[in-house]
Amino acid sequence: MAKYRMVQTGFWKNPVVSEEMTPEDRYFYLYLLTNPNTTQSGIYKITKKQMAFDLGYSIESVHSLMERFIHHHQLIRYNPDTREIAIKNWAKENIHNGGKPVMDCICSELKEVEDLSLIQYVAEPIQKQDVRSLYLSFCAQEEIHTDEQGENYPYITQGEEGNDTLPRPQTIRGQKEKENKKEKKQQKDFYPSIENNPDIESSSRIDFKNEDVQEIIAFWDNNGFGFSNVNAKQQLLAWLEDSRFLHPKAVILKALEIACSNNKRKLNYVVGILKNWENESLLSVEEIDACQENHNLETKVKASKQSSSAGRAIPGEFKLDLTEGEES
Numbered sequence: 001m002a003k004y005r006m007v008q009t010g011f012w013k014n015p016v017v018s019e020e021m022t023p024e025d026r027y028f029y030l031y032l033l034t035n036p037n038t039t040q041s042g043i044y045k046i047t048k049k050q051m052a053f054d055l056g057y058s059i060e061s062v063h064s065l066m067e068r069f070i071h072h073h074q075l076i077r078y079n080p081d082t083r084e085i086a087i088k089n090w091a092k093e094n095i096h097n098g099g100k101p102v103m104d105c106i107c108s109e110l111k112e113v114e115d116l117s118l119i120q121y122v123a124e125p126i127q128k129q130d131v132r133s134l135y136l137s138f139c140a141q142e143e144i145h146t147d148e149q150g151e152n153y154p155y156i157t158q159g160e161e162g163n164d165t166l167p168r169p170q171t172i173r174g175q176k177e178k179e180n181k182k183e184k185k186q187q188k189d190f191y192p193s194i195e196n197n198p199d200i201e202s203s204s205r206i207d208f209k210n211e212d213v214q215e216i217i218a219f220w221d222n223n224g225f226g227f228s229n230v231n232a233k234q235q236l237l238a239w240l241e242d243s244r245f246l247h248p249k250a251v252i253l254k255a256l257e258i259a260c261s262n263n264k265r266k267l268n269y270v271v272g273i274l275k276n277w278e279n280e281s282l283l284s285v286e287e288i289d290a291c292q293e294n295h296n297l298e299t300k301v302k303a304s305k306q307s308s309s310a311g312r313a314i315p316g317e318f319k320l321d322l323t324e325g326e327e328s
Helices: 009-013 015-020 023-034 048-055 059-072 090-094 100-110 117-123 129-149 176-190 198-205 211-222 230-240 248-261 267-279 285-309
Strands: 043-045 076-079 084-087
Touching: 009 015, 015 023, 023 048, 023 059, 023 084, 043 117, 048 059, 059 076, 059 230, 076 117, 084 117, 090 117, 100 129, 117 129, 211 230, 211 248, 230 248, 230 267, 248 267, 248 285
Parallel strands: none
Antiparallel strands: 043 084, 076 084
């Protein structure tokens, strides 16, 4: 384990980091590059529970971030059985000078890697030939073993199954036939209410490069709705696809603005507004504004009538006598 890690200033000029990643993505990526478990090889063991503790996030938030980095940004791979994570561009960012000490360190760390497919993954973008050859030498060992067994051992990209406290299996062999069962169980582990909440299940279809998605996330993050609440953001973004609104993005932003003005920065409040609009068939911002104007007008008219009818009460026994006080 290293005592420190260096991050180049070019990290912030990377188009993927500056244009495609949210602030939360950048924070998570920096953690993956600099946390105490990192190794010189770019492959290290870490549990999602440990990530959640270090970052101050929930397990669900860490799971969502990892899914985004695996499937959307395509910058990491994670084996839930061995608890090993691989950083795709690790060597490009961290291994600049070779030499025997560095090569010996990498070699000793690669010997400890259980999922050899992760070594192949990290080796692909390496440009230094001597370093790349070292990684590929371990991949060749995996190919020989695969030929002898007559099987292919696929890399697993799904979420971590079960609890980190359970005994870890000693091998990743023969997992192919269990993947479908694992996927269902993983969803239940990380999202216990997924059967009653289709919004969470549909979050995997969200395109985070979409401008509408980015605009909604930016508004959410910049207005105090919960920067690290990834699960809530995913449920809200599901309204882009699963609603009857004519222009979902504009309507969602309208609901967020109302929540801000009422100081109710919670997902349930925003979703309640959206559901009310759908139930009243207000499917565009124009219809919503028109309805609000009519409501305000009716309120003003009602208040005006109440104020005009109000006055000082005249006692019933009072009689007006215009001649009272005059001399005859």
